[in-house]
Amino acid sequence: MxxxxxxxxxxxxxxxxxxxxxxxxxxxxxxxAQGIRVVCVTCTYGEVGEIVVPALDTPANHARLGEIRQLELARALARLGPIEHHWLGYRDSGMEGAPDNDDPRSFWQADLEEATGRLVGIVRRERPHVLVSYNDAGGYLHPDHIRAAQIAKAAFARAGDPLAYGEQLRGPRALEPWAPRKFYEIVLDIERREELNALLREQGIEPPWGPRADETDEQRRAREEWLARMAAAQGPVTTRVDVSDFLEAKHAALREHATQIAQDSPFLAITPAQWRRIAPTEDFTLRESRVAPVRLPEDDLFAGLREQ
Ligand SMILES: [Zn+2]
Known part of the structure; x- marks a missing residue:
């Protein structure tokens, strides 16, 4: 290996x-851009997302939203560079508590062992050194994000084990065990949010995560509880990767997700130049490592791997 x-x-x-x-x-x-192979796995097709552009928000488009979002994804990845992609093949589960949570095709209802096996197969085929997903709260408590993190963590633990999913290791298309070296959780950028909020309000955009002017006590409690649950699952920032030269590409890719990300959403209302000032890095928690020794903090997901 x-x-x-x-x-x-x-x-x-x-x-x-x-x-x-x-x-x-x-x-x-x-x-x-550095010539490193980049592989993206998407667990669901996003069939039950909202459509944020009123002109596109039609029953016909909702009926084929999974298809539309597959096209959007392909276009977005093309903006980011040469990136390989796999679908895990599940149905979007919707937000926490939504009826779509109960759909038998949904990722939320999927058998975890089976779902992990699909990802283990992809890991063994693509042989990544670094695996990135969400924290145990899925970043923001969306059921599909929680599941993605669970199977990513399980695949990190098991893809290198010759006793796990042994059927993948036999036959004419046999794969080999492969143990990725590092597992990172994405960190939501809470401490820089005040500056972001101020910039949005300057443009007349109310930050969607902030207190609303007409918020009831009950809504405030629910929002604060949600923020506290998110914060509890978030690890320390161990790794900040400077992406300032790639914010234009990221912005262009965001725009390709046209049904999902409105022009006045925080992501698009802030220009790449403003992002460069507020948040020039994408931040992570190194949660698991098979690299020794690890020196923290890091500024590179491949720290400790390039010299080998
Ligand atoms: Zn999502």
């Missing part, structure tokens, strides 16, 4: 089309 001939490879594991760009568009573009 880990032959020197294996090209350095990054794999990101995401829940829906658009998450890859929002959360890791900068690092995917940066590492692709």
């Amino acid at each position: 880990g032959a020197m001939s294996d090209p350095l490879t990054l794999m990101t594991v995401h829940a829906h089309p658009d998450d890859e760009t929002i959360a890791t568009g900068g690092v995917m573009a940066k590492y692709a």
